[in-house]
Amino acid sequence: MTENILHETAPEAPITQGLAKTFEPAAIEAKWYPHWESSGAFRPARPDAVPFTIVNPPPNVTGSLHIGHALDNTLQDVVIRYERLRGKDALWVVGTDHAGIATQMVVERQMEAHQDKRTNYTRDEFIAKVWEWKTESGGTITRQLRRLGCSMDWSREQFTMDPHFTRAVVKVFVDLHAKGLIYRDKRLVNWDPKLKTAISDLEVETREVKGGFWRFRYPLADGVVRSDGLAYIEVATTRPETMLADMAVAVHPDDARYQSVIGAFIEQPLTGRRIPVVADEHADPELGSGAVKITPGHDFNDFEVGKRAGFKASDMLNMLDAEARVVQTADGLVPAEFLGLDRFDARAAVVAAMKAAGFLVPHLDQNADGDGEEHEFEPRTIQTPFGDRGGVVIEPWLTDQWYVDAEKLAKAPIEAVRSGAIEIVPKAWEKTFFNWMENIQPWCVSRQLWWGHRIPAWYDANGKAYVAEDEAAAQALAGEGVALTRDEDVLDTWFSSALWPFATLGWPDDTAMVARHYPNDLLISGFDILFFWDARMAMQGLEFMGEVPWRRLYLHGLVRAADGQKMSKSKGNVVDPLGLIDQYGADALRFFMCAMESQGRDVKMDERRVEGYRNFATKLWNAARFCQANGIGASQSLAAPAATHAVNRWIIGEVVETLAALDQAMADLRFDAAANAVYHFVWDTFCDWYIEFIKGAFDDETRAVAGWVLDQMLVMLHPFMPFVTEELWHALAGPPCPRDNDLILARWPEPAAHVDAAAKSEVEWLIALVSGFRTAKNELGLAPGARLEAWLPDPSDATRAIIAANGPAIDRLARLSAIHFAPAPAGAAMQVGAGDATLIVPLEGLVDIAAEKARLEKALAASEKEAKALAGRLGNPSFVERAKPEAVDKARADHAHHTAEAARLAAALKRLG
Template sequence: MTETHLQEPAQETLAKTFEPAAIEAKWYPHWESTGAFRPARPDAVPFTIVNPPPNVTGSLHIGHALDNTLQDVVIRYERLRGKDALWVVGTDHAGIATQMVVERQMEARQDKRTNYTREGFIDKVWEWKAESGGTITRQLRRLGCSMDWSREQFTMDPHFTRAVVKVFVDLFNRGLIYRDKRLVNWDPRLKTAISDLEVETHEIKGGFWRFRYPLADGVTRADGLDYIEVATTRPETMLADMAVAVHPDDARYHSVIGAFIEQPLTGRRIPVVADLHADPELGSGAVKITPGHDFNDFEVGKRAGIKAADMFNMFDAEAQVVQTADGLVPEQFLGQDRFAARAMVVAAMKEAGFLVPHIDKDGVEHDFEPRTIQTPFGDRGGVVIEPWLTDQWYVDAAALASAPIAAVRSGAIEIVPKTWEKTFFNWMENIQPWCVSRQLWWGHRIPAWYDADGRAYVAEDEAAAQAQAGEGVALTRDEDVLDTWFSSALWPFATLGWPDEADLVKRHYPNDLLISGFDILFFWDARMAMQGLEFMGQVPWRRLYLHGLVRAADGQKMSKSKGNVVDPLGLIDQYGADALRFFMCAMESQGRDVKMDERRVEGYRNFATKLWNAARFCQANGIGGSTTLAAPAASHAVNRWIIGEVVETLATLDQAMADLRFDAAANAVYQFAWGSFCDWYIEFIKGNFDDETRTVAGWVLDQILVMLHPFMPFVTEELWHALGSRDTDLILAQWPQPGAGVDAAAKAEVEWLIALVSGFRTARNELGLSPGAKLEAWLPEPSAATRAIIDANGGAIDRLARLSAIHFAPAPAGAAMQVGAGDATLIVPLEGLIDIAAEQARLEKALAAAQKEAKALEGRLNNASFVERAKPEAVDKARADHAHHTAEAARLAAALARLG
């Protein structure tokens, strides 16, 4: 041993109690102020990730805690491995959400947006951001996220806005953005279009109304009827009906295809058309077609030759009835809310004799058949979405999707877990045009200007648009803004300064990894892949890791209405950020959701406390931090063994991180730190602190702190400095490089001792023997290797197994317990130590009870009816109880066997 292997412990003794709050408050500001999060290794290999930008209106929820913990583990790990690590951080301007927040504040002051000019309202939004928009970034700091705050981004920053405008203009010039009249999901509360991905489907109690539509011009069907019966869940839309569709092979309607119907309320003549959309097995087999207010009807209308520009629109932006282009909507319906209009339409059709009543099972007549309807709601506005025909801007998503599809197929983008590839391909191969315009004031305004004839001029600024239109042509700016996801799709390269900062883009694009929830695979991930490949010619990131949701302990999805939402900041206050972070990693198993379990979080707080106490023990015994990366020389078996354990743990940890198996990585370092080091190594070396052991113990503790740092950054940084005077903070230290192997002989020797001690402790517990009682064991004819281990470790065996002697001879006759270790079986006579008959009776009774419970539970679990019909949490509990009683029975049987 040389003096350079070991430092003297720091002068300041560690506090007796581990208190995470003070440590967290101390280290995060230090890291940030010293630039520890900024990439500053120009000669190193870059490693880049970007955070899914949270809404500027947001606050940290448990999903953010999972997502950002996983990212921080990766970035800290790569930083320790010597990479020039950049974690890009920023927030999204969140068009709808932010405008809603500001408008609500205005309403509270009896004010409203329309009291201001557009520019005046936008100024109000910027004021709000300056005062209240930094909540979530402060909370990310509390979680310990080592993001490069010096380059914090915002999707409305001037440089980002330039990138957004350039992408829009370039896509337009390439024919990939166009303006079209199509149906959109319209939110009547927010008065804007929203995407399919922002629509939530709820089950609502509704009805199925049936009506008779009379055939015009004296035409009758083959069966002599002069009407066609149609059914609908939205009677109000008949005010804009333009056709009735029947299946071309439905014999009931062959004779009337091409004939006309006179719609009873409007008097509008509408054709009967043949279309495969009509299902002969559903209802009457005839479907009323309102192409301006239903997505399926829109497609039927187009196939019937109705141009989008000619489709009737019967609602205004607030979903109130307006006059259609043909002027045939009766006056009494005009101005009515859509649901009030529904009741009026039904009443009018009933009064005119065109309503077909529903007869229930008791023979009672009703206006409609009760149905549970899958109804679309806006995820922000919270009202029923209306399919609405309007002019909007669209991206040719199908054209942009081909390159990401090819990238995933070729492996240029690796999706982890791989099971998500099928979902990705299915969505991308069936992708629809992407509506990117929103009827808001807050956001990136669409760079398009119109002349008096409605001709659009798309350009990066008004001067360029004017140049296109010609001198003297009056232009009007498009009022709409872009979908928030349009701008966030540029996140991997626009955050690096594209198109201006070429050097930074060149160094950090493509990003190495993206971590996101599976729920934004299409909102964000797929769109980044589209724009990155289109504008950069390369994938935006080489790997895409999709994690699950954090669910309540019973497996249910968290929601405010259920009252089962968990506040991560409350958990940090109670247990510390390190404990919450470690829980997230330990529970993050690929392809599975994380079930919230506060007891596990508390358990990882206990883990941090155990490490703290181990460091205090080392400090008190003259063990300090190491000054060498390489493992120190060692002659004692226990020291050679623990060095080998470091080597094996490091290999397991590195492989788990390479595979993005966060649970396996966390488990590897946990088992080593708690089990190998704290529970065994420290016990073995107590009372034997020679220079070699102090040096090895200090080096091993350093390796634990470095390997654990990505998961638990705060406690590890504190202990790192407490164990000695360091040249650098732990966050910027070097990843372990033991330069050693596994000593097989030392490993076998120590594992034999561990098996022996564990076996005796278990046996004492099972048989009710005092833990401190000294025992004698007999071991006839031990192998040479076993005898050598016993001879070399007599003191440890006496101290830890409480064996005062091991006799290499046959055991005396009588009841005895047996304990195995390696190839040896040690026998301990029990005469005089316990009442053997009473203990045997106790164990037999307990064994019978455990076997009975296990058998009963096995019967329940083998009952298909129970497994299929019971609540999932009840089935899970039955399985857990069965496993518990089965294990208990095995333990008791082993205890009985020991008595033999």
């Protein structure tokens, strides 16, 4: 009795009639996704099975599907569908991030369009408007994820501002504060003057901006003179306006030019502030004058120098307000004419004042004759930080914020990766992980917004903070009668998303769900959020759950434009995945993403490849139609049917080998290898060879085997191409024997069979023979359908047996009307090898031998010459290093083409022997 392939019974599936002549993905996608979701196919419902859990990186609630999302979510869906088919109790947690800055900006822009603004409302009124927007417009990306085919458990959809999630966020903040791992401090942050909030490094983008390098003389105070007789130190800066808050000048401790003045003072020309000359290795003796002005309140490097010089953060000078306008510093030394100026207006005013006072060192722009023209500054292209949301230059700004002691929290994740409790794939990323984690800085978690998780801290009149889960608990800490004011700030969205692996499961309330699905089994993430999200999940998971958040972390690359450039709207090279789905279908885009995802490499977008995988789906469709037309349908057997014909024994073995390769690739998270294994089986093995072999030979055994192989093929391909495979799964089992389950819930193949070495050898001999004759005909210009006779002297017994058993197939596929077991007639001939046999075909009367040789020799010489020239160019380091990447890639492709062509032509000449 055969074992039924069905695993679970699903609600009645949409009716699928006999296969249409043309494969049309749009209608299939529109039919199957709603059915899967409504039938509960995405939910974990196997309490006795081994659980398998992944969580999606929650996209911003304001977002729409971009090509990076398409890659990230396709890989996750492949894994979850694969594990579901293998019988696991699979849960893919889905949800969105409240995206504090992005969401607040969207709502404020809508208000501006109606001549309205946030400050016309109370905080609660504005937040109500954000929730209203979220209800009406915040589900765009989740609808688009459905179009991609993502089999997420939508019944448990999460949102980082949901009440249960907010409780988890507040608990974590309060507990970390109680442990001394969250504290308030004055430090520099990335400040966005337009949004008027601190932002994370991920929200800062660096752009090249044309700027300048100004040089100024700072006079030494108290009559001090350097050993070289100079009474000043020259400093250079790209931000002259910051001199209004200068607190020191740094020189390298080993720089002989300044040894005599270390510890002396400078009188800053505009403010009159006395600032010390300090020794610090941050000053590079080889750069400019070797002396650096130090403004600790407005530069990240200067902040560290200032700390080493003994300045407390509370004593560092701040010369800008939240909108980057000049304000008076604590010492009151900023001249009145600068107060209130925008930072860039202040720059021009400072330069003008220093020039008027004689302290500007002009830049001499020399010409070929040695003459020169003086300019105020040296033109420079400067790497400048911009806020990706506000679009203005980011200002390092000294302000009071809440911080997490990331250094202490990083210790457990570091050990987890070292011990193997967390496996990072590809392993090469471990070095980057350790380098960042071992040098981690305090994590600023407060943001000056209204939308988000409000910080659970209340202040008394003296500014003392009381951190508690609610106001009543804070009041209890402060004491009765103490007036308290709630902290206005909200938490960085990365703080809440760091709890994603366990808060989404209901922690700290739903302990049963947490116990079953935590730790997660795998996290798939872009490498660009390794530190912003992945590392922080590891910190919080180990701190609060005492266990890693996931056992494996897979980091994929970016999707780049076809020429290798990073996609950006400004370059106009952004690709819309929804447009690709409209044109080629979701299955084609998904398969492209998997086939191109090679560990450690970025994916180059190539629409022609997407089109090629649409053609692959069409090839599968046509093969299924052919089978259906010849009485081949669904199998009722999980194990391989009994088979006597060599071709059937061979194809069963090919399923066994493909399955092993696919399982190994998935275990190794080699998505490209997995996709290519099933691709070559479907296209080459099944469609191009097996179907050709069985044409005209449809006995009961062959129909049973072919139907079984089709089933295995659809199951193996389903994680990559879910829509077309589900459609074919039902179509091939149409009336009178419809399926009683959907493919998404079928069982992973268990052939209970082995590779039949004799059958494999026999069929591979036939494939070599047919391929050889087809290639030879093409090389010599013979018509593909030309029927030939071959001579084979002294064949082995094995070869005789293969020929005897496969005469009709050899005649039909190789177009050989006869094979003579005797020496070939004298004269020119072509030779074709198959196994241990070399078949000889006389060419007399078929080909003009002399003319064909001359043609082949001429073409061979041309290809060899071109290949040699390209090899020389590619062997020249100057070309490889200096040419555009696309030019180098083209040269390599052309070299490979001409090398292969030369080999083909040489083989053709050899055949003419």
